[in-house]
Amino acid sequence: MNALTAIIEPPPSPLPDSAPLLAVRGLSIFFGGRIVPTVQDVSFDIARGETLALVGESGSGKSIIAHTIAGILASAATVSATTISFNGIELAGKPAAVEALRGRRIGMVFQNARAALSPTLSVGAQIGDVIARHRRLRRTALRAAIVQALASVKIPDPERRAKAYPHELSGGMCQRVMLALAMAGEPDLLIADEPTTGLDNTTQAAILDLLAAEAGRRRMATLFITHDLGLARDYADRVAVLHAGQLVEEGRAATVFDAPRHPYSAKLVRAVPAKAATVADLGGIPGKFPDLSGPVPACRFADRCDRAVDRCRVEVPRLEPVPPDGMAACWRPLG
Amino acid sequence: MTRVIGFRLLAAIPNLVGIIVIAFIVTRILPGDAAAYYAGPTATAATIEETRQRLGLDGTVVEQFLAYVGQLVRGDLGDSLSSGQPVIEDFARRLPASLELTLYALIIAIAGGILLGVGAALRPRGVVDRIASVVSAVGQAVPTFFLGLILIFVFYYILNWAPEPLGRLSFMYRPPQPISGFWTIDALLQGRFDLFGELVRQLALPVITLAWFGIGPIARVTRSAMLDALSSDFVRTARAAGLRRRTILWRYGFRNAVIPVLHTTGMVFSFMLGANVLVEDVFGWPGIGAYTVDAVLVADYAPVQAYILVMAALYIVVNLAIDVVTALVDPRVRYDS
Amino acid sequence: MGAPARRRWPRLRIRGGAWSVWLVGLFVFLAVFGPTIVPYDPVATNTRVRLEAPSWAHLFGTDDVGRDVFSRVIAATRLDLMIALGAVLLSLGIGTALGAAAGWAGGWTDRIVSRTIDTIMGFPLFVLAVGIAAGMGNSVWSVVIATSVVNLPLYARTTRSEVNRRRTSGYVQAARLSGIGSFTIVARHILPNVTPILAVQASLNIGWAILNAAGLSFLGLGIRPPTPEWGILVSDGAEFLFSGEWWMFVFPGAMLVLAVLAFGGFGDWLRDRLDPKRA
Numbered sequence: 001m002n003a004l005t006a007i008i009e010p011p012p013s014p015l016p017d018s019a020p021l022l023a024v025r026g027l028s029i030f031f032g033g034r035i036v037p038t039v040q041d042v043s044f045d046i047a048r049g050e051t052l053a054l055v056g057e058s059g060s061g062k063s064i065i066a067h068t069i070a071g072i073l074a075s076a077a078t079v080s081a082t083t084i085s086f087n088g089i090e091l092a093g094k095p096a097a098v099e100a101l102r103g104r105r106i107g108m109v110f111q112n113a114r115a116a117l118s119p120t121l122s123v124g125a126q127i128g129d130v131i132a133r134h135r136r137l138r139r140t141a142l143r144a145a146i147v148q149a150l151a152s153v154k155i156p157d158p159e160r161r162a163k164a165y166p167h168e169l170s171g172g173m174c175q176r177v178m179l180a181l182a183m184a185g186e187p188d189l190l191i192a193d194e195p196t197t198g199l200d201n202t203t204q205a206a207i208l209d210l211l212a213a214e215a216g217r218r219r220m221a222t223l224f225i226t227h228d229l230g231l232a233r234d235y236a237d238r239v240a241v242l243h244a245g246q247l248v249e250e251g252r253a254a255t256v257f258d259a260p261r262h263p264y265s266a267k268l269v270r271a272v273p274a275k276a277a278t279v280a281d282l283g284g285i286p287g288k289f290p291d292l293s294g295p296v297p298a299c300r301f302a303d304r305c306d307r308a309v310d311r312c313r314v315e316v317p318r319l320e321p322v323p324p325d326g327m328a329a330c331w332r333p334l335g
Numbered sequence: 336m337t338r339v340i341g342f343r344l345l346a347a348i349p350n351l352v353g354i355i356v357i358a359f360i361v362t363r364i365l366p367g368d369a370a371a372y373y374a375g376p377t378a379t380a381a382t383i384e385e386t387r388q389r390l391g392l393d394g395t396v397v398e399q400f401l402a403y404v405g406q407l408v409r410g411d412l413g414d415s416l417s418s419g420q421p422v423i424e425d426f427a428r429r430l431p432a433s434l435e436l437t438l439y440a441l442i443i444a445i446a447g448g449i450l451l452g453v454g455a456a457l458r459p460r461g462v463v464d465r466i467a468s469v470v471s472a473v474g475q476a477v478p479t480f481f482l483g484l485i486l487i488f489v490f491y492y493i494l495n496w497a498p499e500p501l502g503r504l505s506f507m508y509r510p511p512q513p514i515s516g517f518w519t520i521d522a523l524l525q526g527r528f529d530l531f532g533e534l535v536r537q538l539a540l541p542v543i544t545l546a547w548f549g550i551g552p553i554a555r556v557t558r559s560a561m562l563d564a565l566s567s568d569f570v571r572t573a574r575a576a577g578l579r580r581r582t583i584l585w586r587y588g589f590r591n592a593v594i595p596v597l598h599t600t601g602m603v604f605s606f607m608l609g610a611n612v613l614v615e616d617v618f619g620w621p622g623i624g625a626y627t628v629d630a631v632l633v634a635d636y637a638p639v640q641a642y643i644l645v646m647a648a649l650y651i652v653v654n655l656a657i658d659v660v661t662a663l664v665d666p667r668v669r670y671d672s
Numbered sequence: 673m674g675a676p677a678r679r680r681w682p683r684l685r686i687r688g689g690a691w692s693v694w695l696v697g698l699f700v701f702l703a704v705f706g707p708t709i710v711p712y713d714p715v716a717t718n719t720r721v722r723l724e725a726p727s728w729a730h731l732f733g734t735d736d737v738g739r740d741v742f743s744r745v746i747a748a749t750r751l752d753l754m755i756a757l758g759a760v761l762l763s764l765g766i767g768t769a770l771g772a773a774a775g776w777a778g779g780w781t782d783r784i785v786s787r788t789i790d791t792i793m794g795f796p797l798f799v800l801a802v803g804i805a806a807g808m809g810n811s812v813w814s815v816v817i818a819t820s821v822v823n824l825p826l827y828a829r830t831t832r833s834e835v836n837r838r839r840t841s842g843y844v845q846a847a848r849l850s851g852i853g854s855f856t857i858v859a860r861h862i863l864p865n866v867t868p869i870l871a872v873q874a875s876l877n878i879g880w881a882i883l884n885a886a887g888l889s890f891l892g893l894g895i896r897p898p899t900p901e902w903g904i905l906v907s908d909g910a911e912f913l914f915s916g917e918w919w920m921f922v923f924p925g926a927m928l929v930l931a932v933l934a935f936g937g938f939g940d941w942l943r944d945r946l947d948p949k950r951a
Contacts, residue, residue, distance in 0.1 A: 070575055072571060072575055099577070101577075102574070102575060102576075102577040103575065103576040103577020103578065104577060107575075107576075108572075108576075110568060110571065110572060110575075115567070115568040115569065116569055116571070116572045117569055118569040118572075118573070118590070118591060119665070119666075120590050120591050120664055120665050120666065121586070121590070122666075129573075129576075129578055129582060129586070130576045130578065133577060133578055133582075134577075165666045165667070167666070178572065181572070181576055182575075182576070184576075185577065349787070349790075350790065350791065350794045353788075353790065353791030353794060354791060354794055354795065356791070357791060357792075357795070357800070358803070361804060361806075361807040362807060475932070475936065476879075476929050476932045476933045477925075477929050477932075478883050478886055478887060478903075478906075478925065478928055478929075478932075479887065480887065480890050480903075480906065480907075480910075481906055481921075481925035481928060484906065484913060484921050484925070485922075485925070487913060488913055488918055492913060492914065492916060605796040605797065606796070606797075606798070607796075608796035608798075608799055609796040609797055609798025609799050609801075609802075612798065612799070612802060612891065613798075613887055613890065613891065616891055617910070627802070628802075628891050628893075631802075631806040631891075631892075631893060632892050636806065636807070639802070639803055639806045639807070640803075642799070642802075643799055643800060643802075646795070646796050646799040647794055647795045647796070650794065650795070650796055651794070
């Protein structure tokens, strides 16, 4: 993470400061020498035991934010942030600090678990590598720990499955393996990057229930990245809505869904007809995603917004508290 | 695993048959009367006829082929006219010299190619990448024998670092007692370390010449396979899990890049078996390649026939070994057969 | 072990530029006019100028019997290029025919051709070339044929798979239904699609053929001295390396390198022009 000193003025700390586990302030990410940041001035908190869903269309920058926090972003990117503070430790511009936390205090699971596991090692060996990295164990103890880890994610017959290779397991099983792998370091924060994309609905629910149970049991914070609004509503405590690299609304999941304040969130919510709809098949939002290789309006939603005024195109709206208990970045919020 | 080996051995049988057929055909395209030729220059009409019957040359082509196969089954590769010995004995004596040269070259090509390739993948367009492309470009444009001669000229004639390029060991030294036939290993086994050093000095230039041509392709394939592996989802997972850099690079990156590298190694080995003849010729190396070339030049054909058979058989063995290692590394391959 | 798809050398990375076209032009010029423009008779001996180092009179020096090395190296261009070109054209012609027959007819024809090709590839190629050249005795033809046989698989395989792929395509079916003969369909309607790929393969192959032929004659197979040929010249010159007369082996060797680079670059240049989906 190649952090520069923040060039964007920090917002006047409107977020509740009950010593969150993770606090991100003024995070901007630039790609390949572009002038327009791909992620612009994003701030959010996650408390212990809390699940925050970061919701947005593909290309909105949600995965990039996750990778930045974990310090595994491609080197072509330039990151600037006022603060990325984890449990009081400053991570912005300190690759070594992130390195020390990654895999231990911060765990991560990805989508498409089968491709995210090495095809030439048994799943037990891969979990063993992670356990051995964090704990000094003898052979037999390590084997027991591997079986234990697989059992903890409800994999049936864990002793036999430990010897299996990813191609021998179903997608859901691979996702459980990856969850076990992320949990091996007993993290305080789990970053789940679209963990159930590509799985069928039953498996999806099983995995997320498991994840929620583990998080609840261990008071683990979860940053849940998804484009699936239904899942965000069902599994997250709070929701942050991202549009084209800008955080437009943030608040309790129920509030955001029942009474969205930002026009974009409102359109998202309205576009969800049934429980399982996803942003991917939204038909209802006019206009297209702004092209970040050229100049964009200050509020990047302005060109798609029917409430936009001149000010929206020249002055970036800040996240401000909106009643009852959320925040929105909009000059003309709803309600 | 035994199943894999069994399958591959079965699959190698048609290849072996084809190879024997071609070796047979190569001798049949000899101009003139083969019987007169095999009977030797002092033959009379009677001895020619006797030879014809002895070699089964009076039968049909099919009978002749079966006779030839029968010979092979008995381990008879014919007699060399020039040495007067059974070819199989001459080969047995000289094969270790060829193998020692070729296997050391292969090891160096693999090690050098992999290190250069991994280094190049870690920093594309970096110094290692540049070195790898120069080595590779030279390997593609410079003939084997010419590179050998240049190395001799520079390191023996001008700098005088290398010993005289005439065989495995200068006549001033007594060779080790043959145990494995690999003199370097035999010298170590007998505790003759000064001799070992001398053998290594003698091996250096021919091994480098032969290895050079393998380093380029192996480095290139390693580089691209490593670039693919390092940008894969599973390496991202390994990084996110906080594994050590070394573990990520080799256990997660290289392990998944190794299969194309292995296949290139098979190709490189094939090339080395061919180039071996040239290198032995240039360095006066007493292996089967130089022996065969000497035989050809005096129109002694039994060694040639034996030579292409032995080389093709070696190639089959190495490919088999590569297939087995592939199956060991990649569990998915095990189910393909 | 089937037939692992190793073998072809990954090709020269030096981008094929105009330089290679000029260089190939120069080699062709030397092949045509070389023997008539060289300053000395390439085979005439002159014992008064034995083993002279390079000078203005003898740019590349003289050999042990006083022949001018420059004249011999230039005069050898024709033979080396003709061998390489002959071998490539031969394997191109026969390989394409075999591949087309196998790909079109399928069945036993295909099985026999494919088996033969696999068997050829079961040998280390240079070893097979040595065997063939040895079996055929001392003539230029034995080098040409040895070089072309080991290259057959390259052309046969490409043609076979392309013909096979297009055999069932709509336009071929249409041609068949309108009563056009098999030979005409293959020759007129299928092979032209393969031509660019084959042309690029053939031009990249020439450099390899030069190396192969030079290697054989370096060993003393096929062509005999005093015929000027690069491999033989290097081999002859190598005997004088130990007494320091380097020019006898360095110049013909350098000429070989230059020729291989030129044709390799030319092949790349051609591929960039024709761009047959990176054959």
